[in-house]
Amino acid sequence: TSILVMNGPNLSRLGKREPEVYGSLTLDEINRGIAGAFPEVTFEFFQSEYEGALIEKLFEVEERGGCAGVVLNAGAFTHYSIALRDAISAIKAPVVEVHLSNVHKREEFRHHSVLSAVCIGVIAGFGVESYHLGVRALLLRD
Numbered sequence: 001t002s003i004l005v006m007n008g009p010n011l012s013r014l015g016k017r018e019p020e021v022y023g024s025l026t027l028d029e030i031n032r033g034i035a036g037a038f039p040e041v042t043f044e045f046f047q048s049e050y051e052g053a054l055i056e057k058l059f060e061v062e063e064r065g066g067c068a069g070v071v072l073n074a075g076a077f078t079h080y081s082i083a084l085r086d087a088i089s090a091i092k093a094p095v096v097e098v099h100l101s102n103v104h105k106r107e108e109f110r111h112h113s114v115l116s117a118v119c120i121g122v123i124a125g126f127g128v129e130s131y132h133l134g135v136r137a138l139l140l141r142d
């Protein structure tokens, strides 16, 4: 089984960025934790600050074939990127939307996701565990 774990803008700053909201682990530490928790899975980890790079990665994985799915924390793109939404619609691989924070407890503008309707499900509010739960959700379908 192979799974893409993809993070969008500002998530490269995890560990330093608002640790009271997002926790103290770096993205690298989070990714190593995921890989360690699921030794049977082949992971690809990708992060970009750029919308187009995230879209290109989805298409690259799709072209390669055989990806069991994508765990996606699109950061703020979650709330307004129709382009990323259309890219998710354009691929066959199932995508799980994840967030470290409980976006529904936060500012109003974080309550709506333009991605959720084209994802198989949404996990928010469990910190690093949100990613692990996302992987588990994909494995249940496999």
Ligand code: DQA
Pocket (backbone or CB within 6 Å): 009, 010, 011, 073, 074, 075, 076, 077, 078, 098, 099, 100, 101, 102, 103, 110
């Ligand atoms: C986030 C929530 C988003 O609203 C925010 O823009 C992020 C991180 C989260 O993981 O909680 O960058 O996706």
